[in-house]
Amino acid sequence: MPLLGCIADDFTGATDLASMLVREGMRTIQVIGVPEAHAATPDLADVDAVVVALKSRTIPVAEAVDQSRRALSWLRAAGCERFFFKVCSTFDSTPEGNIGPVAEALQEDLHAGLSIACPAFPENNRTIVFGHLFVGHRLLSDSGMQHHPLTPMTDADLVRWLGRQTRRPVGLVPWDVVARGPAAIRSALDALAKDGHGHAIVDALDNDHLRAIGAAVAPDPLVTGGSGVAIGLPDAWRAAGLLGQRTDAATLPRVEGPAVVLSGSCSTATRGQVAWMTARRPALALDPLALFDDPDQTIDATVAFLTDHMADGPVLVHATAAPDAVRAVQDRLGREEAGALVERAFSAIARAVVAAGARRLVVAGGETSGAVVSGLGVSALRIGPMICPGVPWTVADRAGDGPPLALALKSGNFGAEDFFLGAFDALDSMETS
Numbered sequence: 001m002p003l004l005g006c007i008a009d010d011f012t013g014a015t016d017l018a019s020m021l022v023r024e025g026m027r028t029i030q031v032i033g034v035p036e037a038h039a040a041t042p043d044l045a046d047v048d049a050v051v052v053a054l055k056s057r058t059i060p061v062a063e064a065v066d067q068s069r070r071a072l073s074w075l076r077a078a079g080c081e082r083f084f085f086k087v088c089s090t091f092d093s094t095p096e097g098n099i100g101p102v103a104e105a106l107q108e109d110l111h112a113g114l115s116i117a118c119p120a121f122p123e124n125n126r127t128i129v130f131g132h133l134f135v136g137h138r139l140l141s142d143s144g145m146q147h148h149p150l151t152p153m154t155d156a157d158l159v160r161w162l163g164r165q166t167r168r169p170v171g172l173v174p175w176d177v178v179a180r181g182p183a184a185i186r187s188a189l190d191a192l193a194k195d196g197h198g199h200a201i202v203d204a205l206d207n208d209h210l211r212a213i214g215a216a217v218a219p220d221p222l223v224t225g226g227s228g229v230a231i232g233l234p235d236a237w238r239a240a241g242l243l244g245q246r247t248d249a250a251t252l253p254r255v256e257g258p259a260v261v262l263s264g265s266c267s268t269a270t271r272g273q274v275a276w277m278t279a280r281r282p283a284l285a286l287d288p289l290a291l292f293d294d295p296d297q298t299i300d301a302t303v304a305f306l307t308d309h310m311a312d313g314p315v316l317v318h319a320t321a322a323p324d325a326v327r328a329v330q331d332r333l334g335r336e337e338a339g340a341l342v343e344r345a346f347s348a349i350a351r352a353v354v355a356a357g358a359r360r361l362v363v364a365g366g367e368t369s370g371a372v373v374s375g376l377g378v379s380a381l382r383i384g385p386m387i388c389p390g391v392p393w394t395v396a397d398r399a400g401d402g403p404p405l406a407l408a409l410k411s412g413n414f415g416a417e418d419f420f421l422g423a424f425d426a427l428d429s430m431e432t433s
């Protein structure tokens with residue numbers, strides 16, 4: 001019976017969290033969307049954690065709340081006793097939501113008091129100091145995230161930003177309290193709750209801080225955060241007798257065959273990775289305006305390009321563009337329609353290249369991954385070893401009995417410059433089952 005039920009607001013975030021839990025010795029499965037009542041229920045007998053991957057980060061608030069509540073009730077019915085709402089380590093959201101409204105709905109359903117919100121992920125250079133989120137040495141709002149196509153992050157003060165999304169006040173546990181350890185953190189949280197706060201941003205600069213936070217909040221029903229804050233929870237639950245011994249991460253079956261990279265992320269790290277791969281391998285830029293003018297022809301030409309090259313090594317198709325180019329497209333089509341148009345195209349392209357024999361896919365971008373994984377009819381992902389912090393290889397369970405399909409879903413800002421080709425090298429050298 002699983003102890004931990006997780007609700008992730010996008011698909012790359014879900015694999016990121018699942019990968020961290022596996023690294024901390026929890027047997028973890030990821031399901032795509034809330035399983036329907038009539039669908040085959042995944043076997044949870046030997047599982048410690050279940051991650052439900054939603055695509056709820058940028059949908060209307062009411063829909064995000066509704067989907068998250070349905071995920072929660074499915075996880076509760078599956079026996080979970082602790083819950084984790086996985087949000088982006090760059091806190092991707094708008095002044096309306098969806099982090100605050102979803103966190104408050106989950107609190108309400110769980111009859112939970114104050115819960116923490118901590119997107120810190122020091123292994124990926126996200127730290128929080130006095131409530132301000134840094135990406136590397138830059139404030140979030142000066143890190144490139146202020147140009148995000150869907151959720152421009154223009155304020156690094158998370159207490160203020162989350163406060164705009166919530167009904168109940170947001171407090172802060174600063175790093176000097178966190179550094180004093182779990183008891184100090186717990187008493188700071190209790191004091192904030194007593195003062196009527198519903199949420200607390202918790203500072204963290206390194207993994208020791210995250211482990212102390214994990215120990216402090218292990219009894220709480222709900223934690224909201226990035227995958228970083230999850231690393232402290234499993235050991236704390238083991239110490240409390242709630243969780244069994246560590247289990248080694250499952251290996252994946254060997255997957256061979258044509259390799260394709262699809263990138264719909266315009267984040268700074270992805271832009272560098274696309275430029276790096278374009279200099280080395282066949283690559284095609286997808287033009288959203290051409291897609292708008294003639295979607296069928298543009299998609300057919302893109303699929304033909306991929307299938308012509310994919311037998312000879314990894315090949316790239318991307319819509320990745322600089323902020324000015326993205327803005328020009330959005331001015332013409334509208335922000336949401338531009339995003340949805342590109343996502344629909346990647347979904348169709350992925351279906352076509354897999355039908356044509358592609359077996360190994362790297363997808364960059366959370367929304368893009370959501371579109372691709374849904375388009376491919378994937379119901380669950382088996383989590384394998386990490387390629388880099390936050391990005392594991394996975395093998396997809398799909399309707400029907402096709403050959404295995406390996407997927408790596410890369411968050412926009414994760415990974416070094418050579419990530420795309422490095423991912424396939426990592427897959428080739430991986431121990432297999």
Ligand SMILES: Nc1ncnc2c1ncn2[C@@H]1O[C@H](COP(=O)(O)OP(=O)(O)OP(=O)(O)O)[C@@H](O)[C@H]1O
Nearest residue numbers: 149265267319321339342343365366367368411412
């Ligand atoms: N050239 C473009 N013009 C306008 N919109 C684009 C363009 N290229 C991609 N998009 C859209 O931008 C959005 C990028 O979001 P996505 O979540 O895929 O990437 P990301 O935010 O970098 O990744 P993550 O959420 O993992 O950090 C998608 O909706 C995508 O369709």
Ligand SMILES: O=C(O)[C@@H](O)C(=O)CO
Nearest residue numbers: 012013016088089366411
């Ligand atoms: O936390 C992160 O940065 C990622 O897992 C993610 O959610 C990107 O979409």
